[in-house]
Amino acid sequence: MKHLKNFFFLLLLTIATQLQAQNNAGLTLPQGFKASLFADTIGSARHITITQNGVLFAKLMYPNKAGKSIIRLEDVNKDGVADKITGWANYGGTGIYVKGKDLYATSDNDVYLYQLNDKDEVVNPLSPKTIVKGLIAKNQHASKSITLDNQNNIYVNIGAYSNACQEKDRIKGSKGMMPCPILDSAGGIWKFDGSKENQVYGDGKRYATGLRNVVGLDWNKETNSLFVMQHGRDQLNSFYPEYYSDAQSAELPAETMYELHEGDNAGWPYIYFDPYQKKKILSPEYGGDGKKEGGENAVNPAVFFPAHMAPNALLFYTGNQFPAKYKNGAFVAFHGSWNRAPLPQEGYFVAFVPFKNGKPSGEWEIFANGFSGLSGEEKVMNPRKAKSRPCGLAQGPDGSLYVSDDSRGSIFKITYAQ
Amino acid sequence: MQLNKYFTVLFISFLLPCMVNAQNLVHGKKLFETRCLVCHQADGGGVPNMNAPLDGSSNVVGNNIARLVRIVKEGYSEKIPLDGYYYNNVMTPNPDFKDQDIADVLSYIRNSWSNKASKITLAQVQAAKRKK
Numbered sequence: 199m200k201h202l203k204n205f206f207f208l209l210l211l212t213i214a215t216q217l218q219a220q221n222n223a224g225l226t227l228p229q230g231f232k233a234s235l236f237a238d239t240i241g242s243a244r245h246i247t248i249t250q251n252g253v254l255f256a257k258l259m260y261p262n263k264a265g266k267s268i269i270r271l272e273d274v275n276k277d278g279v280a281d282k283i284t285g286w287a288n289y290g291g292t293g294i295y296v297k298g299k300d301l302y303a304t305s306d307n308d309v310y311l312y313q314l315n316d317k318d319e320v321v322n323p324l325s326p327k328t329i330v331k332g333l334i335a336k337n338q339h340a341s342k343s344i345t346l347d348n349q350n351n352i353y354v355n356i357g358a359y360s361n362a363c364q365e366k367d368r369i370k371g372s373k374g375m376m377p378c379p380i381l382d383s384a385g386g387i388w389k390f391d392g393s394k395e396n397q398v399y400g401d402g403k404r405y406a407t408g409l410r411n412v413v414g415l416d417w418n419k420e421t422n423s424l425f426v427m428q429h430g431r432d433q434l435n436s437f438y439p440e441y442y443s444d445a446q447s448a449e450l451p452a453e454t455m456y457e458l459h460e461g462d463n464a465g466w467p468y469i470y471f472d473p474y475q476k477k478k479i480l481s482p483e484y485g486g487d488g489k490k491e492g493g494e495n496a497v498n499p500a501v502f503f504p505a506h507m508a509p510n511a512l513l514f515y516t517g518n519q520f521p522a523k524y525k526n527g528a529f530v531a532f533h534g535s536w537n538r539a540p541l542p543q544e545g546y547f548v549a550f551v552p553f554k555n556g557k558p559s560g561e562w563e564i565f566a567n568g569f570s571g572l573s574g575e576e577k578v579m580n581p582r583k584a585k586s587r588p589c590g591l592a593q594g595p596d597g598s599l600y601v602s603d604d605s606r607g608s609i610f611k612i613t614y615a616q
Numbered sequence: 617m618q619l620n621k622y623f624t625v626l627f628i629s630f631l632l633p634c635m636v637n638a639q640n641l642v643h644g645k646k647l648f649e650t651r652c653l654v655c656h657q658a659d660g661g662g663v664p665n666m667n668a669p670l671d672g673s674s675n676v677v678g679n680n681i682a683r684l685v686r687i688v689k690e691g692y693s694e695k696i697p698l699d700g701y702y703y704n705n706v707m708t709p710n711p712d713f714k715d716q717d718i719a720d721v722l723s724y725i726r727n728s729w730s731n732k733a734s735k736i737t738l739a740q741v742q743a744a745k746r747k748k
Binding site: 259260337340367368433436539579581582583587604605 | 666667695705708
């Protein structure tokens with residue numbers, strides 16, 4: 199009898215938490231926050247950006263079923279759900295960024311500029327200006343993410359087409375190349391003029407180097423500097439089982455946030471950041487053994503997170519809707535790991551790091567969880583079972599936070615209501 | 617005596633190949649777990665947009681054995697759609713695999729999860745390599 203009572207209690211509790219999750223579009227959020235589904239199944243939504251009028255644009259990794267790869271979403275009747283959805287363009291990619299009436303979007307090779315009218319409708323869907331062209335895109339880390347500073351300079355991530363700059367990529371026993379030739383044209387952030395057409399490598403500047411692959415980046419308006427999230431390297435234990443166990447490899451290296459100034463070097467491929475020793479450790483491809491330190495000239499991370507969670511978006515919150523603690527702090531969308539297998543996967547959430555005077559002022563915490571659609575403490579074992587994977591972040595003019603998902607194609611809207 | 621002979625015939629003609637077969641699958645599973653699982657995942661489902669699924673893949677259960685042998689040996693990153701989707705990662709080659717390893721791991725992935733297809737023999741792997 200007592201068992202039965204317990205059973206019913208648990209059942210009720212489960213139903214109650216499930217209902218609550220449904221109320222927030224399946225997400226778990228801190229007290230006082232609410233989430234709704236702004237849009238669903240729009241396609242593989244990578245980065246998103248929002249105009250001053252609240253019109254949202256999403257860049258799709260591949261054209262959707264209608265053959266469109268830039269999607270415009272507008273909530274005309276202001277009920278929290280996009281009711282006017284249109285699209286254009288047919289090239290895949292990740293980057294999108296709006297500044298006033300200038301809408302920038304990227305393919306894996308080029309950066310394009312579209313013009314918006316006063317209703318934030320695109321004026322030249324078929325004839326954008328080409329701002330940058332001919333960037334390197336080989337078959338890994340090819341996506342180009344972008345952000346702009348206050349002077350109309352555009353910062354473009356050019357990912358390294360390699361895991362650790364080995365002579366033969368991802369081959370056991372192949373040594374790291376010294377110096378790493380990839381860094382001349384990739385593995386860093388390049389700076390271009392946001393209004394000049396047809397720029398190529400020579401017109402831009404290598405702003406920062408030693409970054410394996412950055413997907414999430416944002417210009418911090420408080421510090422007036424660039425912040426990026428690096429995707430750390432893979433496969434330490436597949437190639438160096440003598441130094442790393444499965445369990446260690448699942449936790450190494452850290453996913454790192456850097457504040458970057460012109461000329462900075464974050465150290466890839468020569469080093470990685472170990473979150474336990476809290477040190478820059480020499481990569482085994484360059485003679486490291488998991489303990490030897492390196493990278494004397496490399497910048498230290500501003501914040502570091504557990505390994506392999508794949509930070510795909512970074513946003514400094516400047517709105518007034520959320521409580522004061524969130525002001526000028528960083529939201530990071532973690533796409534979710536896959537290379538921790540056979541151990542359970544991690545990530546699939548949006549994290550928050552408080553900042554004060556441009557420096558992190560506390561531990562990072564999970565802000566929005568539950569994107570995978572699994573209940574409670576259940577972890578993702580098989581990535582294809584995860585319902586949604588957070589990939590992009592944008593802040594609405596009213597201070598709401600939007601999160602895109604490139605798996606199911608949802609856009610979540612998160613608001614605060616005391 | 618008669619019975620003994622009978623068993624020997626039975627053993628050689630039926631049970632032995634069965635046992636070898638089962639052993640090959642066990643070996644194939646082990647190779648999969650140490651060399652492929654990190655990308656293709658325990659359920660063979662891969663990672664959307666990143667690593668191709670092996671479970672339910674028309675190529676994996678298909679008849680182009682030479683292509684499968686080449687992929688396992690030399691790695692793969694052709695960026696052509698597989699059953700309609702693209703995958704961004706680069707598959708690591710396995711230059712240290714012997715022909716029997718290739719046969720075993722292929723037999724395993726063709727007969728795991730929802731996949732059901734003929735096993736791959738050593739002879740098939742060797743023939744596939746000659747064709748190249």
